[in-house]
Amino acid sequence: MAELKIENVNKSFGETHILKGINLDIPDGEFVILVGPSGCGKSTLLNCVAGLEEVTSGAIRLGDKDMTRVAPKDRDIAMVFQSYALYPNMNVYKNIAFGLEIRKMPKAEIQAEVSRVAKLLQIEHMLDRKPSQLSGGQRQRVAMGRALARRPQIYLFDEPLSNLDAKLRVEMRTEMKKLHQRLATTIVYVTHDQIEAMTLADRIAVMKDGIVQQFGTPQEVYDDPANIFVAGFMGSPSMNFLECEVSRVDDGFAVEVVSEAQSYLLPVDPNQADLSGYEGKRVILGIRPEQITHVMPHVAEQPFVTKVTVKIEVVEPTGADTLVLARINDQECECRVHPTESGQPGEMMDMLFNMSKAVFFDPKTEDRL
Amino acid sequence: MAKMSERRYSEITGRAVLYGILIIVAAYYLVPLLIMIMTSFRSMDEIRMGQLIELPRSFTLDAWHQAWNQVQIGARDELGLRPYFINSIKMVIPAVAISTILGALNGYVLSFWKFRGSELFFAALLLGCFLPFQAILLPQSQLLGWLGLTGSISGLVLTHVVYGVSFTTLFFRNYYVNLPGELIKAAKLDGAGFWMIFFRIILPLSSPILVVTVIWQFTQIWNDFLFGVVFSDPSSQPVTVGLNNMVNSTTGETRYNVDMAGAIIAALPTILVYVLAGKYFVRGLTAGSVKG
Numbered sequence: 001m002a003e004l005k006i007e008n009v010n011k012s013f014g015e016t017h018i019l020k021g022i023n024l025d026i027p028d029g030e031f032v033i034l035v036g037p038s039g040c041g042k043s044t045l046l047n048c049v050a051g052l053e054e055v056t057s058g059a060i061r062l063g064d065k066d067m068t069r070v071a072p073k074d075r076d077i078a079m080v081f082q083s084y085a086l087y088p089n090m091n092v093y094k095n096i097a098f099g100l101e102i103r104k105m106p107k108a109e110i111q112a113e114v115s116r117v118a119k120l121l122q123i124e125h126m127l128d129r130k131p132s133q134l135s136g137g138q139r140q141r142v143a144m145g146r147a148l149a150r151r152p153q154i155y156l157f158d159e160p161l162s163n164l165d166a167k168l169r170v171e172m173r174t175e176m177k178k179l180h181q182r183l184a185t186t187i188v189y190v191t192h193d194q195i196e197a198m199t200l201a202d203r204i205a206v207m208k209d210g211i212v213q214q215f216g217t218p219q220e221v222y223d224d225p226a227n228i229f230v231a232g233f234m235g236s237p238s239m240n241f242l243e244c245e246v247s248r249v250d251d252g253f254a255v256e257v258v259s260e261a262q263s264y265l266l267p268v269d270p271n272q273a274d275l276s277g278y279e280g281k282r283v284i285l286g287i288r289p290e291q292i293t294h295v296m297p298h299v300a301e302q303p304f305v306t307k308v309t310v311k312i313e314v315v316e317p318t319g320a321d322t323l324v325l326a327r328i329n330d331q332e333c334e335c336r337v338h339p340t341e342s343g344q345p346g347e348m349m350d351m352l353f354n355m356s357k358a359v360f361f362d363p364k365t366e367d368r369l
Numbered sequence: 370m371a372k373m374s375e376r377r378y379s380e381i382t383g384r385a386v387l388y389g390i391l392i393i394v395a396a397y398y399l400v401p402l403l404i405m406i407m408t409s410f411r412s413m414d415e416i417r418m419g420q421l422i423e424l425p426r427s428f429t430l431d432a433w434h435q436a437w438n439q440v441q442i443g444a445r446d447e448l449g450l451r452p453y454f455i456n457s458i459k460m461v462i463p464a465v466a467i468s469t470i471l472g473a474l475n476g477y478v479l480s481f482w483k484f485r486g487s488e489l490f491f492a493a494l495l496l497g498c499f500l501p502f503q504a505i506l507l508p509q510s511q512l513l514g515w516l517g518l519t520g521s522i523s524g525l526v527l528t529h530v531v532y533g534v535s536f537t538t539l540f541f542r543n544y545y546v547n548l549p550g551e552l553i554k555a556a557k558l559d560g561a562g563f564w565m566i567f568f569r570i571i572l573p574l575s576s577p578i579l580v581v582t583v584i585w586q587f588t589q590i591w592n593d594f595l596f597g598v599v600f601s602d603p604s605s606q607p608v609t610v611g612l613n614n615m616v617n618s619t620t621g622e623t624r625y626n627v628d629m630a631g632a633i634i635a636a637l638p639t640i641l642v643y644v645l646a647g648k649y650f651v652r653g654l655t656a657g658s659v660k661g
Contacts, residue, residue, distance in 0.1 A: 047554075050554075050558060052554050052557065052558075072554075072557045072558050073557060073558065073559070073560035073561070073562075077558065078558060079554070079555070079558050081551040081554065081555060082551070083549050083551050085549060085551035085552050085554065085555035086555075087552065087555075087556070087569075087570055088574060089570065089573035089574055098556075098559050098561075098569075099558075099559035099560055102559060102560040102561055102565065103560055146555075146559075150559075
């Protein structure tokens with residue numbers, strides 16, 4: 001176990017610049033998730049940490065050791081791959097024992113270690129099966145077993161759950177979290193699934209175009225996104241972005257929204273943003289669907305809450321909530337209401353806009369204000 | 370009702386035509402072999418009295434004995450095809466083994482350990498597949514002369530290995546590029562090195578393509594005549610050359626039965642290899658085309 005430091009790492013393949021100055025400090029025992037759309041460089045970064053790709057510049061430190069030019073096998077790192085990469089010619093026992101054999105561990109110790117891991121992951125009964133005789137979830141467990149057996153300093157996971165069906169994925173997600181709580185080892189985990197990132201991580205690094213856009217706890221990334229990209233990527237259904245004009249009201253600022261030819265001024269919480277430089281200019285209002293709800297008396301009395309009448313365009317029931325698509329400022333806007341409160345498409349409906357968690361972005365730089 | 374039976378009949382007719390054509394084609398290939406086998410068991414008297422293509426009236430292994438170790442071939446002391454057959458075996462086993470191992474290693478490197486210029490290297494190797502035998506006769510004999518291997522079995526082995534490596538590399542490389550690269554990454558992280566990954570992981574997964582390569586190389590090298598006749602001296606000539614000499618160096622009447630028996634002896638090992646491993650050959654050829 002050790003802390004992992006990624007210092008100003010750059011990686012290019014020929015002319016293509018994949019990683020552009022990545023800096024991440026991951027303390028011992030933390031579960032860090034690299035998340036981003038495909039092609040953002042998250043898997044490349046993971047491969048660089050593992051030593052499977054050489055960094056073009058920068059350094060990778062594990063504890064107090066510089067691992068930048070160290071061969072993968074000497075980095076004391078274990079990795080679980082998306083395809084699991086189990087050795088098809090070996091049975092489960094051999095798959096788990098392979099790394100230990102190479103490291104010349106005595107036979108008896110190997111046996112003890114394999115049975116410890118097998119017990120931990122509940123795969124004891126399939127030790128003499130070949131990978132081809134296992135289901136996806138079982139292969140996943142074996143791949144994790146192979147990583148666990150070596151007791152490395154850190155674990156790397158490259159989209160380990162993306163080949164499983166939806167139900168199994170949720171199950172394995174919970175197990176992964178339990179496992180981390182029990183082992184308390186450093187984990188770097190790559191995924192493109194923001195729900196996986198939110199549920200599993202101690203901290204999330206959101207990446208785009210080879211740059212870390214934001215590195216923070218799931219709640220920070222969700223509530224305090226650094227820019228439009230992070231705000232839109234995290235959360236499902238994603239945040240609404242409404243371009244609107246800033247105007248001054250008695251003791252602060254407000255943004256103007258128009259619904260069905262009716263104009264409303266939504267007051268801006270000064271704790272969320274200082275819009276003093278933007279009076280009369282346009283900004284992008286970011287507001288999550290759950291901040292726009294049907295009328296509830298206890299919410300209506302809170303500060304920074306405004307009632308807006310919208311016209312329902314589309315209704316999407318999800319069971320727990322119903323998503324209502326409306327048109328605000330001539331842009332689509334999703335609202336989250338209780339299933340029994342939702343109207344029908346074409347009907348008018350009163351919505352409460354709660355601005356206490358709203359965020360604002362500069363329309364040009366797309367950065368947070 | 371009438372319509373249905375009509376359709377049934379047309380289907381049956383289609384099948385019948387199909388099978389008819391297949392039987393004719395199969396016969397076209399099998400009848401010559403059958404005649405060879407039958408003739409090899411007939412006596413010369415019988416052939417002389419009757420026709421060349423005829424069912425045998427008696428059964429004798431005489432022609433086989435003759436061809437194997439009694440007939441005088443050229444001016445050598447040892448009789449029959451036997452010494453040539455032994456030469457072929459001495460040539461084919463090391464040549465197949467070495468070219469297959471080299472091909473597997475080349476394919477492994479070209480798929481998983483790419484280096485600067487490895488694509489160019491592969492392209493250059495591929496060019497070797499298109500080189501006609503005749504084109505390398507002169508430079509190869511010069512090379513064998515320099516190495517002091519002229520007229521030896523080792524010289525033949527070297528020639529076949531060099532010529533065959535292009536093909537074996539192509540086979541293995543195309544098989545290995547379909548193996549997931551993550552397998553190699555996982556093994557590297559497990560601490561395995563170049564050779565360990567090759568022997569413990571890649572080679573055990575190679576059986577289908579190993580079979581294809583061995584059959585291909587075995588057939589090519591065993592059946593080769595040109596290299597055999599150019600790069601050998603009488604003590605190292607392979608069985609193809611021996612058969613040719615036997616058939617062409619006899620004086621007097623053509624002994625069809627002995628010639629046929631000799632031809633079958635020369636062809637027997639390749640037939641045997643196909644019978645034993647043909648199933649895997651087809652399987653290996655299609656391996657990788659369908660993801661399992």
